[in-house]
Amino acid sequence: MLFCKNKDLLPTPLILKGGKLRCYFVGDPQSSFYETAHFNKIIQFVGEKGRIMGFHLKQTNQNLIFVQDEVRSLKQVMRTLEVLLGVVEKQDIPN
Numbered sequence: 408m409l410f411c412k413n414k415d416l417l418p419t420p421l422i423l424k425g426g427k428l429r430c431y432f433v434g435d436p437q438s439s440f441y442e443t444a445h446f447n448k449i450i451q452f453v454g455e456k457g458r459i460m461g462f463h464l465k466q467t468n469q470n471l472i473f474v475q476d477e478v479r480s481l482k483q484v485m486r487t488l489e490v491l492l493g494v495v496e497k498q499d500i501p502n
Contacts, residue, residue: 421484428484430473430491445495449473452494460490 422429433440440446453462453473465472475487 421488423478423481423484426476426478428475428478428487432471432473434470448494449491452491462487 420431422431432446450464453464457463460475461477462473462475465474473491478484478487
């Protein structure tokens with residue numbers, strides 16, 4: 408299990424198991440996090456680029472989960488986190 412240093416910007420915890428990266432968003436659906444620009448940017452990014460980049464969102468009874476399939480290394484995890492952090496910190500969605 409990996410934990411992100413800045414909980415305000417990216418979903419945590421992060422779990423890499425069986426070639427699948429799972430990033431868990433805040434468990435409380437009433438959390439103010441879901442009203443932030445950061446969250447909206449992630450949702451917009453996954454909606455626009457997710458299929459191309461192998462990302463999708465999964466809703467469970469308890470959590471919203473950012474999922475990336477076919478993750479083969481921690482280097483790939485770090486690249487995914489860099490992309491997400493870039494999306495959250497910047498105004499534009501990367502091409």
